[in-house]
Amino acid sequence: MKTITFIGNGNMALSIAKGLKENYKIEVIGRNLEKLNKFENELGVKITKELMDNCSVEGKTVMFCVKPANVEEVSKKLKGCARVVYSVLAGTTVEKLRTNLNPMAVVRTMPNLCASVNRSMTTLTGDLEFQEEAHELLGAIGSTRWLSSEKELDIATALAGSGPAYLALIAEALADGAVKQGLRRDDAMNIMRGLFGGFGELIQDVHPAILKDGVMSPGGTTAAGYGALEDGNVRAACINAIEKAFKRAKEL
Known part of the structure; x- marks a missing residue:
């Protein structure tokens, strides 16, 4: 069984380790x-533990x-030359990782919060000889997509990496709207969760515009609510959120 060496033990490291621990x-x-x-203890399996000072990564496959x-x-x-470093650090370039860590190869990755339930949308870029391995490794926590440049990865960070926070805001707001109109909080939350669960399946195969048109009949309830979203500039706010997050990723 191959060994993956994690440097760092935060929430993202734990989420990825949960997806990899069986293999x-x-x-x-x-x-x-x-x-x-x-x-x-949280991972639920025995691990090898090392303290960071003067620890060797020689020849290891590292998740940074x-x-x-x-x-x-x-x-x-850290001492030694890692076989490959898979980095989950937002905005940290391949050049910076190579300069500081001096590994044989570098792959930048951007998982998201859904890694904890093996449903991450993880984007990848870096040394092409590790493309196949990267798909296999990060595929243990969800879907993967290799991108051709670091700029594209930074844009994807704004979309998929930060996206769960945006969707959480929308989910909370929709449930709040239902409560405001008189629905009980627990009913609103359960209905919202069912909505997101079903929509997550539909969006895999159907374009968003087609889904919208399939629900929005002329002069109906959906059209009225959709008009309110447009009045509130929700579309423009979402586009602006990606722009701001992308710019921030480049600044880190």
Whole structure:
């Protein structure tokens, strides 16, 4: 069984490890033994634990899951040349990772929150010789898509990486609207969850415009509500959200 070495033990590292633990041995390098033990308990399987100071990554397959601001600091604590580094760091370029970590190869990845339920939409880019392996590795936590440039990955970060937060806002707002009109909170929440579950299946094969037209009959309830969304500039706000998040990804 192959070993995946995680550097960092935060929520994203744990989510990815949960998807990989059945088929890979998990090693985790962190700063604090107590946090490593907590990681192991939450993962539910025995892991190899290493403290970060002067730890070797020679020849290892590394999942790099630290905060972007800590790349330089962490790199100074590691020894050896990794076989490949898979980085989940937003806005951190292949060049910066290669310069600081000095691995044989680098693949940037951008999973999202849904990794914890094996439904992440993970985008990838980097050294082409690891494209197939990257699909296999990150495919354990959901869908994957290889992109041809780091710019495209940063745009995808704004869409899929940040997207769960945007959808959560919309989900909460729709449920609040139903409560405002007199629906009980628990009923509103359950109906909203059912809505998102079913819609998630439909959107896989049907264009959003076609789905919209299939629901919105002339002069009907959906048309009235849709008009309110347009009046509130929801479409423009969503487009602007992607632009702002993309710009921020480039700044990190």
